[in-house]
Amino acid sequence: MTREEILRSFLEDELVEKKGYLKKSEVESFKWTSANTNKLVEVIKFAIDGEVSNESSNITEKRINQYLNK
Amino acid sequence: MILESVELVNFLCYSGDKNKFEFKEGINVIVGDNGYGKSKLYDAFYWVMYDKIFDTNAKSFRTTSQIKDQLVSDKAKNDTDHGPIQVSVKLTFHDTEKDEVYILERKYEIRKSDGGILSDDASELIISHKELSYMNARVVNDPHKIDIIKGKILPDNIKPYMWFQGEQVESIIDFNQNDTLTQAINVLSNISRYDNIITLADSLKESGIKELNRKKRDLSKDLTASEELEVRRKRIEEKIHAKQIQEVQIKDNQAKAEERSERLLNQLSDAKRIRELEQDRKNIEENLRRVREEHLEAQIAYHKKMFTNKWVLKSTEGIFDDYSKAYDGYEQTKLKKETERKANLMAADKLLKEMQTRLPIDVPEPIHMEKMLEIERCLVCDREAPEGSEPYQKMKEILERSKMRAQDMVEEDKPKNDFSMDLKKLYQNGLAMSHLIDGVDDDITRALEQLDKLDSRRRELQEEYDKLDSQVKAVIGETAINVNDANNLINEYSAQNDMAKNAIEQSSQLKYEIEKLESELALIEKDLTGLVVGELPVYLEEKVEVLNDFQAIAHSTRKRVFNRLVEMLESEANRHYQEMTSANLSAKGIIRLRELSNGKNYMPELVDEQGNVLRQLNTSNIILIKLATIMAIVSARQSSRDTDLYTLITDAPTSVFGEDYTIGFCRTVSKVYRQSIIMSKEFYKNEKLRKELLQDDEINLGNVWMITPSIPEAERTNRNSLTTHIQKLN
Numbered sequence: 001m002t003r004e005e006i007l008r009s010f011l012e013d014e015l016v017e018k019k020g021y022l023k024k025s026e027v028e029s030f031k032w033t034s035a036n037t038n039k040l041v042e043v044i045k046f047a048i049d050g051e052v053s054n055e056s057s058n059i060t061e062k063r064i065n066q067y068l069n070k
Numbered sequence: 071m072i073l074e075s076v077e078l079v080n081f082l083c084y085s086g087d088k089n090k091f092e093f094k095e096g097i098n099v100i101v102g103d104n105g106y107g108k109s110k111l112y113d114a115f116y117w118v119m120y121d122k123i124f125d126t127n128a129k130s131f132r133t134t135s136q137i138k139d140q141l142v143s144d145k146a147k148n149d150t151d152h153g154p155i156q157v158s159v160k161l162t163f164h165d166t167e168k169d170e171v172y173i174l175e176r177k178y179e180i181r182k183s184d185g186g187i188l189s190d191d192a193s194e195l196i197i198s199h200k201e202l203s204y205m206n207a208r209v210v211n212d213p214h215k216i217d218i219i220k221g222k223i224l225p226d227n228i229k230p231y232m233w234f235q236g237e238q239v240e241s242i243i244d245f246n247q248n249d250t251l252t253q254a255i256n257v258l259s260n261i262s263r264y265d266n267i268i269t270l271a272d273s274l275k276e277s278g279i280k281e282l283n284r285k286k287r288d289l290s291k292d293l294t295a296s297e298e299l300e301v302r303r304k305r306i307e308e309k310i311h312a313k314q315i316q317e318v319q320i321k322d323n324q325a326k327a328e329e330r331s332e333r334l335l336n337q338l339s340d341a342k343r344i345r346e347l348e349q350d351r352k353n354i355e356e357n358l359r360r361v362r363e364e365h366l367e368a369q370i371a372y373h374k375k376m377f378t379n380k381w382v383l384k385s386t387e388g389i390f391d392d393y394s395k396a397y398d399g400y401e402q403t404k405l406k407k408e409t410e411r412k413a414n415l416m417a418a419d420k421l422l423k424e425m426q427t428r429l430p431i432d433v434p435e436p437i438h439m440e441k442m443l444e445i446e447r448c449l450v451c452d453r454e455a456p457e458g459s460e461p462y463q464k465m466k467e468i469l470e471r472s473k474m475r476a477q478d479m480v481e482e483d484k485p486k487n488d489f490s491m492d493l494k495k496l497y498q499n500g501l502a503m504s505h506l507i508d509g510v511d512d513d514i515t516r517a518l519e520q521l522d523k524l525d526s527r528r529r530e531l532q533e534e535y536d537k538l539d540s541q542v543k544a545v546i547g548e549t550a551i552n553v554n555d556a557n558n559l560i561n562e563y564s565a566q567n568d569m570a571k572n573a574i575e576q577s578s579q580l581k582y583e584i585e586k587l588e589s590e591l592a593l594i595e596k597d598l599t600g601l602v603v604g605e606l607p608v609y610l611e612e613k614v615e616v617l618n619d620f621q622a623i624a625h626s627t628r629k630r631v632f633n634r635l636v637e638m639l640e641s642e643a644n645r646h647y648q649e650m651t652s653a654n655l656s657a658k659g660i661i662r663l664r665e666l667s668n669g670k671n672y673m674p675e676l677v678d679e680q681g682n683v684l685r686q687l688n689t690s691n692i693i694l695i696k697l698a699t700i701m702a703i704v705s706a707r708q709s710s711r712d713t714d715l716y717t718l719i720t721d722a723p724t725s726v727f728g729e730d731y732t733i734g735f736c737r738t739v740s741k742v743y744r745q746s747i748i749m750s751k752e753f754y755k756n757e758k759l760r761k762e763l764l765q766d767d768e769i770n771l772g773n774v775w776m777i778t779p780s781i782p783e784a785e786r787t788n789r790n791s792l793t794t795h796i797q798k799l800n
Binding site: 001006009010012013014015016019021039040043044047048050051052057060061064065068069070 | 260263264266267269270271273274277278609612613616617619620622623624626627630631
């Protein structure tokens with residue numbers, strides 16, 4: 001599975017729309033490279049990226065914390 | 071990665087160095103009867119990769135160091151008197167994407183000297199790599215690189231699904247182990263990526279909450295109260311955690327119990343029938359035993375009754391009558407004689423009296439009488455009385471008269487012995503018995519009727535017993551469940567059901583307790599927030615919210631993706647199942663992967679079009695479901711990762727189901743696996759099937775080889791000259 005496919009599977013979750021992170025139409029057209037300021041989507045992307053590139057989970061966690069602490 | 075060839079030198083029955091099989095993409099088939107060397111070829115692949123071969127007797131794999139010279143062909147050992155004998159198997163793999171070639175060759179050596187054999191302890195694996203197929207091969211010595219190459223050929227976690235023997239199909243997806251399918255999905259899909267992301271999300275959420283709590287404590291207006299609340303919160307969190315673990319365990323137990331019950335349900339009706347039949351058989355056996363005993367007792371009693379019931383007197387009525395007559399005659403005669411004697415007595419008495427009146431006793435006196443007898447002359451009347459004359463007799467009577475009495479006169483007629491009483495007793499006894507004689511015939515008839523009745527009851531029960539016995543044996547034969555198994559199965563079904571019910575109750579109780587603790591926790595959180603003076607950093611609250619949502623999404627996404635994967639597998643499995651069973655019109659059903667109650671595991675089962683589970687599946691059905699499910703996992707994986715291709719090598723996979731399915735199986739395999747090597751005896755025995763294999767357009771056929779031993783098994787006493795003939799059929 002590609003990063004894009006994994007990301008899509010996450011964004012399809014009903015909570016994403018329910019909690020107002022993305023609208024349904026935005027989810028459908030969303031790409032890995034799409035410009036984004038949504039923190040949840042960024043966190044998901046960090047997690048997927050770390051997983052696909054076999055990054056250590058500690059490093060991924062650190063990167064996410066740094067991003068969210070801004 | 072395509073396996074291009076295997077070359078065997080003196081390996082088991084493959085004697086000499088001319089044993090080479092070449093393979094292509096598609097399904098490659100090795101055709102041979104039992105004992106022709108198919109499994110030995112499978113062993114050759116396995117030996118190169120894992121330094122082990124399968125010991126069919128021990129049903130386990132044994133290493134080279136355990137087998138030693140048994141690896142070497144008997145012919146090679148017999149032909150060599152002195153010197154080394156080398157065994158080797160060489161596998162050549164071609165990575166067609168990169169045009170790289172990997173050659174894996176395992177070697178082993180023994181030495182013969184003075185009739186003895188010296189064996190090496192270990193074999194040697196040499197891996198060579200050609201960066202381009204036309205270049206020279208270079209030996210790879212780096213252990214890390216060797217591991218990578220072996221991983222490219224066949225990763226360990228995929229091995230069970232790609233290299234297996236027919237009899238191992240059962241265990242690949244073991245219906246007794248409810249997580250084997252889940253494990254297979256985990257191994258052969260990308261779901262582990264989602265699992266890793268869940269672990270990350272859980273950890274992030276936990277650290278985010280800790281950070282927020284620390285901040286709340288820093289901003290607390292009452293540090294002591296905050297600390298107390300935090301201690302309480304920690305305790306409650308620990309309790310919740312413990313209960314959650316317990317809940318998972320209980321749900322696992324529930325799922326196992328339900329799955330086990332479900333599985334047992336397939337056999338339950340058979341088991342119940344066997345138990346009922348067996349119970350009936352036992353009851354009849356007990357009745358039969360009693361009736362036999364009664365019959366035996368009746369037979370013994372029948373003989374005793376000859377005397378106890380006086381049956382011995384049967385037909386003696388005439389004897390008693392005869393005796394009665396004889397006794398009567400005796401009594402009559404005796405009476406007559408008695409009467410006569412009495413009459414004689416009376417006559418004697420009268421005579422004596424008369425004599426007394428004529429001449430008194432002792433007159434004349436006895437001395438004179440004696441004198442008269444002596445001179446033979448009566449002196450009273452003075453007449454001669456010669457001896458023997460009447461006067462002489464009269465004189466003698468007169469002389470003896472004085473000594474005579476009437477009793478004495480008749481005494482000589484009196485019988486000496488009187489048996490009258492004895493004979494009377496005998497008569498009376500006979501009389502009493504004569505009344506019994508009349509009833510003897512009826513008594514005997516009744517006894518015989520009772521014996522007949524018992525005998526016919528015994529025969530009826532014996533027939534009933536034989537009938538039930540054959541029914542029990544037939545059901546046992548059909549279901550392969552013996553009486554003990556049936557009893558155990560019913561008991562276990564009941565126990566598993568009880569366990570599942572208990573687990574549901576426990577789970578419900580735990581859920582209630584967790585909800586209660588979570589309410590307490592929410593109150594503590596509220597109190598802690600209430601103690602905060604000033605504003606919590608916005609970024610921190612936002613961070614916790616994002617991480618909270620991330621964790622929830624990670625969990626639900628994993629579940630959704632997994633369910634989708636299961637749906638896809640189900641659809642793929644059905645496609646393969648329908649294809650494999652297309653030649654058999656009686657094969658019906660749809661494979662359904664049923665989620666178990668713990669929400670983690672799935673089990674394959676066969677349902678009808680209305681979704682009703684089909685019970686009483688035969689072995690072919692079960693094996694085909696398993697094979698279809700394994701193929702579904704493999705084919706689903708191929709659709710997402712094109713490069714992950716491995717060669718399926720399987721020994722006798724078709725032997726476990728009927729020949730009707732063999733061509734369907736080959737068609738499916740040739741579509742699912744880019745390359746497969748199948749060993750089969752079905753195509754050896756059934757020429758029509760072999761022809762079909764070679765001509766079927768739907769089968770993507772690679773090479774088909776036939777192997778035959780140089781000497782048929784029936785004609786050889788040893789393997790000292792055995793070689794294996796290899797012939798290409800297409």
